[in-house]
Amino acid sequence: MSKKQLLIVAHAPSPNTRKLVDAVLAxxxxxxxxxxxxxxxxxxxxxxxxxxxxDAIILGTTENLGYMSGALKDxxxxxxYPVLEEKQGLPCCLYIRAGLDGTGTRRAVESIVTGLRWNWVQEPIIFxxxxxxxxxxxxxEIGQAMAAGLDSGVF
Incomplete structure (x- = not known):
């Protein structure tokens, strides 16, 4: 049996945002x-x-002018469209590194994820x-919770 695949797609342009990625990975x-x-x-x-x-995805972004990073938008x-039909129901979660409040960033990502029909497995975390x-x-904790859910078959 092959291992389940957890993908982290996170923008880490600074030493602190890289620390977040490393912590999620750990x-x-x-x-x-x-x-x-x-x-x-x-x-x-x-x-x-x-x-x-x-089999699951963790999204990470900075808040840029009240929106997600240009890299995550790209x-x-x-x-x-290349994944829309095949990945409906993909378990996902989101973290945002926000200098302000992160609400615009959260709304933007949630709107796209809703269109993709991915399944939120926890509330987005805003740092x-x-x-x-x-x-x-x-x-x-974000990384551990997502991996543990995959490992145990919860999602």
Whole structure:
């Protein structure tokens, strides 16, 4: 039996946003999770085939002018139609690194994900305001929860 595939598509343009990606990866690769393979791809490098191979996806973006990063928007622009029919029901979650409140970013991503008919497995997490070290623990929990859900067959 092959391992389930967890794909992380996250924009990480700064050292702190890279720390978030690393924390999500660490959580997803927890020792208790045995049947899940996890990989991270920056949005500009992600292709429709990467999504077609995925059993679940974690999206990560910065808040840019009250919207998702241009890189994540590019990802959706390129991948939306090639995966639309085949990946309906794909378990997904989202985290946002927001200097402000992240609500515009959240709304924009949720609108696209609704169109794709992917299934939210948890509420989006918004890391608001000044950088806080607690963001790392929360990001790790996101990765671990998603991988554990795949590993146990919950989704």
């Amino acid at each position: 959580g997803a690769k927890h020792d208790d999770i045995e049947e899940v393979e996890t990989r991270w791809l920056p949005p500009l490098e992600t292709q429709p085939d990467d999504i077609l191979k995925a 990802f959706f622009d390129r991948c939306y 608001k305001g000044e950088w806080q070290d607690e963001f790392i623990d929360q990001a790790q």
